[in-house]
Structures are given as structure tokens and as C-alpha cells.
Amino acid sequence: MIDVSAVVSCCNDEESIGHLVRRLAEHFTGLGLRFEILAVDEGSTDNTVALLTLIRRRVPELEVVAGVSEGRGLVRGAQMARGRHLLVLDARCDPVLSVLGFALTRLEDEAGVDVVTLSGGGLLMRRTRSWRAFDALVHRRDAVELARRFLRKARTLGLQIHAPEPPRSVSTWTRLRDLLLAPLAS
Helix, strand or coil: CCCEEEEEEECCCCCCHHHHHHHHHHHHHHCCCCEEEEEEECCCCCCHHHHHHHHCCCCCCEEEECCCCCCCHHHHHHHHCCCCEEEEEECCCCCCHHHHHHHHHHHHHCCCEEEEECCCCCEEEEHHHHHHHHHCCCCCCCHHHHHHHHHHHHHHHCCEEECCCCCCCCCHHHHHHHHHHCCCCC
């Protein structure tokens, strides 16, 4: 069984995607986790896909998914994920991976915690519980509507979100995370 599936959405991110994928692979390996990295390209016109294909030689856990329509990368990656936990982030995020072990512990040890935010961007979730919120969004294309529907569905399902520190906006996904957490942080 795969412990963590990392879903990274990217579009024209040739300058940052390689570094992020290598950091994720090194960190997961260092934690002794079984993992997969799903890099979902949303129509890059630069060398993002070619670079990911080259990196795949060094990171066999990487799967490159190309040809996904804009704004649907995270949902498509979540559909394909096989891990018990799901790390979702945008290629432009700079997640603080040193807290990943802590975040996994929160999901494993604490009853009721379903989603943990990572400083610098990204969310770590229990895949089976959080998927119920993503599942309602498979056919949404607009990112703003996706955020609204995810928030509404997460509330309906009673998903518990743990935010160890205030969120910072650094990417499209982080803005979605901010929207998710704003009503729940008080």
C-alpha cells in the first residue's frame, strides 16, 4: 500500500517543478514512506512536461499526467491517487516539508482531523475522507466555483481541518486553501 500520494498541478513551471519533485521524493524517502508523485500538467507551452519526463528516470515514483484542462489538475490527480494520504499542492508552492512528519502524525493519531495545512502551501488529507469532498467537484471547471463547492461539501461532510499557522497566499491552490480555512479558523 502507498502511504502518501503527492498531487502537484503545474502549468509552465519548468523552472520550479524539477526542484519540487526532487525535494518531495527525497523527503518521502527520508521518512521511510511508500509514495507516488502525480505531476498533472494543465497545458504547459514550455518544457515542463519534457523536464518531468527526464526527472522520471531518477524518480521512478513520479507519474506525469499531461493534457489536463486548466484548473482541473488537482481534481484529476486526486482521482488517480492510490495512497492512504493525499498531499495536494501547486507547483508554485514552496511547502515546508520538515512538518510533513508532524502532519502525518496529526492525521494518524488524532481522531477527527482530516486535513492538515502545510506552511508555504499545500494540504495533506486522509484520502478516503477528503475524497468525498473532491468527488462532488469532478465536473467543475471554474476554480472559484470549485473552491466554493469544495468548501460547502467539506462543511456538509464535517471534515475537520487543522491549520498549525495562518495561511499565506502564494498560489492558486493556496487561495483555495485560504477560502477553505477562513470560516473554520475562528
